[in-house]
Every structure is written in C-alpha cells, then in structure tokens.
Amino acid sequence: MMKRIVGIVLVVLCIFALVACSGSGGETSAEPPASAEASAEASAPAETEGSAATESAAETEGETVLAEVIDTDMSVLQGLKVGYAQRNTNGAWLIAQTENLKKIAEQYGVEFIMTDADDDQNKQLSDVEDLCAQGIDILVYPPIEYEAGAAALDIAAQYGVPVMLLGNDCAKEDSQYVASMLFNYVMDGGACGEYVAENLDGAKIVEIQGILGSDPEIGRSEGFAAELEGTNCEIIVQQTANFLMDEAQEVMENILQSYDGQFDTVYCHTDEMALGVVAALKAAGKEGTVNVLGIDGQKLAVQEIIDGNITAIATCDTQNGELLFSTIAAYLNGELENKDVTIPPEIIDASNAEEAMTNGMAF
Template sequence: MKKILSTLALVLLLALAACGGNDDTEKDSSGDTNDASGDIKIGLAVNTLNNPFFVDLKDGAEATAEENGINLVVTDSQGDPGKQMSDVENLLQQGIDLLILNPVDSDAAGQAALLANDQNVPVITVDRQASDGEIVAHVGFDALKSGGIAASYLEEALGGEGKVVEIQGILGTNVGQDRSKGFNDHMSGVEGIEIIASQSANFDRGEALSVMEDILQANDEIDAVYAANDEMVLGALSAIESAGRLDDIKIIGTDAIDPAMEAIREGRLDATIAEPPFFLGREAINAAIKTLDGEEVEEMITLENTLVTEENVDEVKTR
C-alpha cells in the first residue's frame, strides 16, 4: 500500500509540474512580442556601405531589429545596380519574410521589387524610391523640402544677392532629382542670385572634391555652395579650404552626418539639413514589423528634416 501511495503521489506531482510548465509557456508566447518576432527574417539591401550615411541607416535598422528579436540580413550592393539585383535574389532564396530596399538606382530597384512581388514578399523602400513594383511603404525625408530649405538659407545668408554653385547628387534617384528641384525652384524666384555652376558629383566625397576644384579655378567670384549631401559638402569644403577661399563662401550640405556636424561646431561649415539616416533605418524596421503583424502602414512615411547651424548643432538629435 505504501508503494502504491508513493507512486500515486509521484504521478500527481509530475502532472502538476507539467501543467505549471504549460502555463508559463503560454504566458511567454502571448505576452512577449520579442519572442514572437524571433522567427521573422527581414532582408535589408543597402545601396552602399562605403558612405557614412548608409552605415548609419544600417545601424538604425540593426539596433531596432535587435530590440525586437528580429533576424536582419544586410547586404552591401557597393553602388552597383546589378549587384543589388543579385543581392535581392540571394535574400529571397534565404526565405526572408520582407524586403527593405535602399535603391542604388530607382529604375533598377523597380525590377528588384517586381522580383520580390512575384514571390509574395512585401517590399518597403527606404531613403530612395523604386520606380516600379508594389511597394508597401516608403520611408524617407521630403527631398524637395530639403532643397528648398537650403535655398532659403542661402538667400537669407547672402542678402538675396550672389553667385551660387550647386553640387548635385545621383540624378538617377528621386532624392538627387528632388533636392535639386527644390533648390532650383526656390532660387528661380530670387532675382539677385545666379547659379553659376550646377554639376553632379554622385553623392561622392572624392568626386565633389574634384568638381569643386574645377569650379573654383573657373570662377573668381563664388559666394555660396550648396551640396546635396554631406559627403559631397565635405569634399567641396576641402577644395575650398585648399584654395584659401573659406572666408568668402557660404557652404551648406544635407544629411547631418557626424563629420558635417563637427565641421559646423568648428566653424568650417555654415549649415546642413538634418535628415538623420539612423532614424530611417529605425522607422523602416518599425514599418516592417507592422506590415508583418497585419497592421495598416502609411504608404509614405515622411520624417522631419531640420536646418542645422552653429546655433542649434548641439540640440539636433541624430540617433
């Protein structure tokens, strides 16, 4: 009888333990969204990681993915549209649940988006848009507004009169096109300002250095320079400093990457327009989570851009 009672007691204890374990498991799975997100795999095809802007974008995406227990696979297309298509193909073969696409080129990215569409993988674009395909949402800044902010700043800084140089970005992207359009649309209404040179440096610091050197040699009088991103403005700044003309030229960039912010603190750069890439990466992952959870997501998620000068450089958050 003692053996029978002992056996029954052991069975009862095991049954109670099993029930308690099941209750804990159910609480964890229903109450912790991070655990549920652990099975999610998102692909992020970055156009290049040879640029601090896109490194910050990646960092923002990685930090947010880690916070939510998401498996994020990042590829570096190295500025090559063909490689980006290959990267997207590889990501799709890995069974990703969603693709975040940061296009090298808007037209080529449209083909990558269509490829994902064919495999029923939702697509979100970030910073630059794709010209084709079904896109769940686009996360970016208002590039037209940024160009207008830059033009308005220089109009005021020059008192409405002067000779201005515009260094454009990649004109095969909506960002490059829109920043230039916003800038020129505003300046076309300012009679006293003449844009004496407008040339693309493809968002590249080295190209901008070379372009600015040539423009400086060809023009004795330059009152201001607008560069469509901070990498280019830093290249232009180097050329202007080497020519000994820094005191004569107002200079403004776009993005608010760390080296540009530091140049403003040092008094070498007059201004930039804050479009912090870290926040682009963060909001792209947040939009992806909502999409995969079946929540409604805005088609255009536009983040706020801000003029940065020496007066507010330490107040503007970039991450």
C-alpha cells in the same frame, strides 16, 4: 517659401493620380506576407525625372503623414527573416543608419540579412534576387535609381516577397509594395534653397550633385531650384560628385580654376560632398569665404559650422530602426494605418550647431 514647393508637389501628385495611377495609393495593406504578393505583371507608369522626385515627396505640409514609431505588438518579429538590399556603406550617414538597423533587428530577434550594392544598380537588383531566393519574409529596399530600381519590385513579386521602401523611392504601382518610409528629398533641397533665399541675397551658386538620376539627386536639385524661383539668387554651374567626399574635393578644385570669383555659395547634396568642398577651399586658402550648404547632419560637418567653414545643413535622421521594425510589425498585425510616411528635414546652422552636437540631431 516652402509652401510654394509643397503646393507644386500637390498639383503634380493630383495630375499624376488622375492620369497614371492604377492603384488606390492610400489603402492600408493588412495581409501578412503569405498573402501579400505584388503583381509581377504590372509595370510602373512612365515619368520624367522631375516628376519622379516630386511623387516621392509628401503632398503638403498639412496633409503629409510624418513618420513615427508605431505602438504595436513587436513579438511578431521574433524569428522573422528580413532582407536589406543596402545601396552602399561608404558614407558616414549610411554606416550610421545600417548600424542602427542591425541593432534594432537584434533587439527584436530578427534575422537581418544585408547586402551592399556599392552604388551599382545592377548589383542591387542581383542582391534583391539573392535575398529573395534565401526565403526572406520581408524585403527592405532603398533603390539607387528611381526608374531602373523599379525592376526589384518585379523580382520580389516573382518570389512573393512583400517590399518595404526605406529612404529612397522608385517608380512603382500601389500593389507592388506594402509600405514606404521615405526621406523627402524635395523638401531636403527646399530647406537649403529657402535658407539661401532668405539669408544669402543675390547668391551665385555652385551645385554639387549626387548620383545623376538617383531619387536624392533629382529631389534635392528640384527642391532647391524651386525655392530660388523669383529671387535674385542664381545657380551658375552644376556638377556631380556621386555623393563622394574625395570626388567632391576634386570637382571643387576644378571649379575653382574655371569659376574663381564668380560664385559665393556652394550647395552640396550631402555632407560628405560638403566636407570635400571645404577641403578644396582650405587647400586654396579660401576657407570661410564661401557659403557651403550640405545635407545629412554628420558631426564632422556640424563641427565645420562651428568653425565657420559650413553655413547650414539640412538633417536626415539615421536612426530608422524602431520606425522600420514597428512598421513591419504593424503590417504583420494588420494594424498599418498609413502606408506612406515621410521623414522631414531640419536645418542646422550657427544658431543651433553646438546644441545639435549633443541632442541627437548630428551623428
């Protein structure tokens, strides 16, 4: 069934390329930062929320370039000033990712300057300007929102700072960034949707969404729904919990009051929210009676699989440091062959949860 969703992605990408793209989209940027200024005058093409997430996905399973560490001279990183406009450091996944980036930056002698937007898009844009004003050589940018987050590319262009997108995508033109290492949020949702369609026949589903309008929320909703098309599974209610555990617990408590007995599955856009849902189910004496799915791979959530309270998780790798900094080095060395790469998900369920706790899949 995943072939159907990636096929849809390919069709949309082709249409978009014919109608809206002004750049080549696949050319490698071999220029160093001093000559890699993005065009401040260009504006990103308008898209609907659905197509935004689709563009951030890879084309097809056969044509997707999967992310991998690049074999290049890493000595060019010594003394480099890299700015990282982090979305937030509230959840376990982002904390683990941030710590890995710091560790690898230190390993290669990189001056790593990080800000924390606390999931406020306006603050993140302000952070980007502050970082650029400090004379950074590279901006690493995980946008909070797909459309609004595009303004950061214009800010970076005004300072002549090359941009590398990490994790999240935003509306952009090819000239406005030098590389993207993105999680495929459509595939994340698709992996969970495929699991439901193949293992939970006739599921009545509650969907607990992330921040509405964010790239992960759009993609994970779209990918999940696409995999349910043509099945007898049904989403009966969608509510946002903004990626937060406590908020997800409160939302689930309210849903239990309004929809008790009407659903048997809860799909959450992150493990943080899945853990909040499990807490609400436990408080109501319903743990183990509802299928719960999450996305990330937190050890706390994987343990809940082992304990029988979470059904499945689509993983997202937190250890992005070597990938990011080898990509930066390859760009500086003029050796960056693939401008856009995808970090794909894997499923953890009862069949491999014990193994995932020790083999690096869970964090």
